Amino acid sequence: MSAIDGLPPLRDVIATHGLSARKALGQNFLLDLNLTAKIARVAGDLSGADVLEIGPGPGGLTRGLLAEGARRVVAIEKDARCLPALAEIAEAYPGRLIVLNDDALAVDWEANLTPPRKIVANLPYNVGTELLVRWLTPKRWPPPWESLTLMFQREVADRIVAQPGGKAYGRLAVLAQWRCEVRIAMGLPPEAFTPPPKVHSAVVHLDALPAPRFEADAAILSRVVKAAFAQRRKMLRAALKGQAPDIEDRLIAAGLKPTDRAEQVPIEGFCALARVMAKP
Incomplete structure (x- = not known):
């Protein structure tokens, strides 16, 4: 040294x-x-x-x-x-x-x-x-x-x-x-x-990066991702059921399979879900 x-x-x-x-x-x-x-x-x-x-x-x-x-x-x-x-x-x-x-x-x-x-x-x-x-x-x-x-x-x-x-x-x-x-x-x-x-x-x-890779509200994305990985062994529709009563429809609208698990979802998919979750 x-x-x-x-x-x-x-x-x-x-x-x-x-x-x-x-x-x-x-x-x-x-x-x-x-x-x-x-x-x-x-x-x-x-x-x-x-x-x-x-x-x-x-x-x-x-x-x-x-x-x-x-x-x-x-x-x-x-x-x-x-x-x-x-x-x-x-x-x-x-x-x-x-x-x-x-x-x-x-x-x-x-x-x-x-x-x-x-x-x-x-x-x-x-x-x-x-x-x-x-x-x-x-x-x-x-x-x-x-x-x-x-x-x-x-x-x-x-x-x-x-x-x-x-x-x-x-x-x-x-x-x-x-x-x-x-x-x-x-x-x-x-x-x-x-x-x-x-x-x-x-x-x-x-x-x-100058801007995020994909459009999403940061607070919503963070909340959804945290919930999804908190129960990563469960399917998305179960892990995220507390996020919205119609979560299965929202997952489909985001282009995600409700039966997938969090570790299968790319960043772009989580961002798409965050955009859907931002809607009333």
């Missing part, structure tokens, strides 16, 4: 500040600075962008983002123990790092960044999926961010990029692929982290 800047190796930073990872906060630290710089490069050219980072911990990815030229990084860290280590990084990169000691689920991050904005994060396992759904379902589209470059458990990453017909295909795949170009950029084994998690991880990159 070689340095990407003049700051101490991350193992030394962790030892100096007593930053043992806390399971309750979903913390698993990446210590290889070459690897964190590689993740930063997945996000593309950072020189003209503000970057939001969630859960920087001791600052490995933070340093990668800054070393790769991010105009400014706004890092949201809930664990106050990490603040002194992050303050040292801010001193090494004057004016380019802002650290907010706050909860990522509660803070108004958008107000702290100037467009164009990118989000790059080794997300804490316990809030990663919830944050992704929030970022994919803003009140307006295009969203306030250009791209998302996010670390997830490999199982979650596979669900984001899944295609219809498989067990991994579900709500995350529909919400992500309806409005974004998505790909798994790289995989990481457990031993890349400290402490090593029990699962493999992967970096997913999502580029926001």
Whole structure:
């Protein structure tokens, strides 16, 4: 592990500040600075962008983002123990790092960044999926961010990029692929982290599309998809019976088979159903 800047190796930073990872906060630290710089490069050219980072911990990815030229990084860290280590990084990169000691689920991050904005994060396992759904379902589209470059458990990453017909295909795949170009950029084994998690991880990159692939009301689509996959073993007419008394007729009007299951329906089909559901 070689340095990407003049700051101490991350193992030394962790030892100096007593930053043992806390399971309750979903913390698993990446210590290889070459690897964190590689993740930063997945996000593309950072020189003209503000970057939001969630859960920087001791600052490995933070340093990668800054070393790769991010105009400014706004890092949201809930664990106050990490603040002194992050303050040292801010001193090494004057004016380019802002650290907010706050909860990522509660803070108004958008107000702290100037467009164009990118989000790059080794997300804490316990809030990663919830944050992704929030970022994919803003009140307006295009969203306030250009791209998302996010670390997830490999199982979650596979669900984001899944295609219809498989067990991994579900709500995350529909919400992500309806409005974004998505790909798994790289995989990481457990031993890349400290402490090593029990699962493999992967970096997913999502580029926001200018407009959704198919016309649909976002709130209706989200509601229908959530209901359909909540009972994915049931036929659509049973899984969605609570959505409308004439759901079977609406499914047929959308070009769907009432006897199909949610995992068989492509994104275009769910959007067609959302348009039908929008009618009185």
